[in-house]
Amino acid sequence: MIRVQREDFDIGVELQRLADGNHRIGGIASFVGLVRDMGGGDRVSALTLEHYPGMTEKKLAEIELEAHRRWPLDASLIIHRYGRLEPGDRIVLVATASPHREAALAACHFLIDWLKTDAPFWKSEETPEGERWVETRHEDDTARGRWEKR
Amino acid sequence: MKILYFAWLRARIGCAEEELPLPSGIRDVADLLAWLQARSPRYAEALRDLSVVRVAVNQDYVGRKHPLHEGDEVAIFPPVTGG
Numbered sequence: 001m002i003r004v005q006r007e008d009f010d011i012g013v014e015l016q017r018l019a020d021g022n023h024r025i026g027g028i029a030s031f032v033g034l035v036r037d038m039g040g041g042d043r044v045s046a047l048t049l050e051h052y053p054g055m056t057e058k059k060l061a062e063i064e065l066e067a068h069r070r071w072p073l074d075a076s077l078i079i080h081r082y083g084r085l086e087p088g089d090r091i092v093l094v095a096t097a098s099p100h101r102e103a104a105l106a107a108c109h110f111l112i113d114w115l116k117t118d119a120p121f122w123k124s125e126e127t128p129e130g131e132r133w134v135e136t137r138h139e140d141d142t143a144r145g146r147w148e149k150r
Numbered sequence: 151m152k153i154l155y156f157a158w159l160r161a162r163i164g165c166a167e168e169e170l171p172l173p174s175g176i177r178d179v180a181d182l183l184a185w186l187q188a189r190s191p192r193y194a195e196a197l198r199d200l201s202v203v204r205v206a207v208n209q210d211y212v213g214r215k216h217p218l219h220e221g222d223e224v225a226i227f228p229p230v231t232g233g
Contacts, residue, residue, distance in 0.1 A: 055209035121232025122157035133158045136229035
């Protein structure tokens, strides 16, 4: 399932709901992305996430479908927030549920790596130097690359 | 066609969205980017370094040779930084 929303989410409730009533599921893996208070050596007081409504949902659904093609998942969830967020706030939740841990852990890792390079979101940071757009990290492309060969 | 701009491209161009007829002689994404660059100094400056410009047509990433048609939704934006 995909959700793109301004509001926060409750990790406990979301993870609980993912496996509710499905007793084939032996494990849930999750990744939670948070707003850091530092960026490029500067203090970050807030960041604003902009996205491309329509394409965001489309890309996230494609990425999720790809994870289900590659691993035997019983359920998955991607929640990504947009709008203005402050340090410590949750940005993203990726969760995957499977009969066995290997599939859940690998699929969760895959989803967050792909999401970073494919989902149309952009961050701008508020710093003492003013507001600035976050630049792409080369490491993100490398991280996505490790899933290409499979 | 509809053209959407995001992040610093939107800020530098000063526009989030515009509707215009597909300009004559514009066949693909590369043509459109060149046409936009020639439109005004503001567009030229925003689109100066095309190595940091990504394009989606009808909400899918495309390359520079992707053909354009009347009615397409073209989005122009910098590399993504979500997650």
